[in-house]
Amino acid sequence: MKIVFLEAGTLGEDMEFDRFFGLGEVAVYGHTEPEQIRERIADADAVLVNKIPMNEDTLKDAEFLKYIGVTATGTNNVDFAYTEKRGITVTNVAGYSTATVAQHTFAMALYLMEHLRYYDDYVKSGAYMKSRSFCHLDRKFSELEGKTWGIIGLGAIGRKVASLAEAFGCRVVYYSTSGKNQNQEYERVDFDTLLAQSDLVSVHAPLTEKTRHMMDYEAFCKMKPSAIFINVGRGPIVEEKGLAKALKKEKIAAAGLDVLEKEPMDPDCPLAKFQEDDRLLITPHIAWAGVESRMRLLDEVWKNLDAYIRGEARNVCR
DSSP, X not given: OEEEESOGGXXXXXXXXXXXXXXXXXXXXXXXXXXXXXXXXXXXXXXXESSSOBSHHHHTTOTTOOEEEESSSOOTTBXXXXXXXXXXXXEOOXXXXXXXXXXXXXXXXXXXXXXXXXXXXXXXXXTGGGOSSSOOOSSOOOOSTTOEEEEEOOSHHHHHHHHHHHHTXXXXXXXXXXXXXXXXXXXXXXXXXXXXXXXXXXXXXXXXTTTTTOBOHHHHHTSOTTOEEEEOSXXXXXXXXXXXXXXXXXXXXXXXXXXXSSSSOOTTOGGGGGTTOTTEEEOOSOTTXXXXXXXXXXXXXXXXXXXXXXXXXXXXXX
C-alpha cells in the first residue's frame, strides 16, 4: 500500500511518523501546494490530509485511491458525494483535543480578564522601575468566582469548560445550537438569555447553517458591556465586522478568538485594525495543538489506517 501525507507539517515538526512505515510505502510531505496534489497522489492507495480539498478536481486522477484519513475532526474539506461514488473510505479523529481546547479557553479568558498584556507591557517598558509605588492598578479586573459563564455548544469540550468554570466558582448556563442537548448538570437557557446574563461567553459549537454568523453585531449588543467573548469553535460562527464594531463601540469588554473566517488571517480582516488593542486576543488556530493532543491525534490516525488495512471499520465518516 502506498500512503501519502500531504500536510504533515500541520501536525508539528516534533511529531514522529515512523510507525506508519510499517503499514506500507510512505511519502511524507510537510506542505502541498494545490498544483502538486494530483501528482503526489497519482498512485496512492491512502491519503492522509487535514485541510486540502478532497473532491473530484483533486482526486479524479488518483485511480488507486481507496482511503482518505482526515487528521482532524472536521471533514468540511471532503466531498462525500464524490468519495461515496468512488467507494473511497473516509475516517476522521474526534475527542483528542478536549483537554487542551478547554485549557486554551481559560488561558484566553484570564489573559483578557486580568489585562495581562497591559501589565506585562507596563513592566517591560521600564515604567515599573520608575514607579513610586510597589503596585500599579491602572486596569481594574475582577474574580471569576460568582460570575456567570455562558457556553454555546455543550459537547465534550463545552462540558469540560463547564466543569472548569464551576471549579472557579462560576454559575454555568448553556445554549444548545441543535436544540437537542438536554444536559441535566447545567442550566439550559435560550440564546438571548445566555447573552444577557453571562459575564463570559465561550463558543464550542460546530459550524452549521444555524450557527454561521450567529454572533453578529446584534448579538454582541445583547451582551453585558463588561462581558468577555471567546470563540474556539469555528471562525464563521462570528461575523467579524460585527465584532469589530462591537469592540469599537464598547458593547463588550473584550474578545478572544482562536479561529477566524479565513485562515490564515486575511489582510482585509476587520479585526486586524485592533493589533495594538489589549481588548482583543487572536491566536493562530492553536487551541487544539498541545503536544499531548497532537500525539493522541497521530496515534488515532495510525489506528484508523491500521484498522482499514485489516478490514475493520474504525471512525468511518458518513
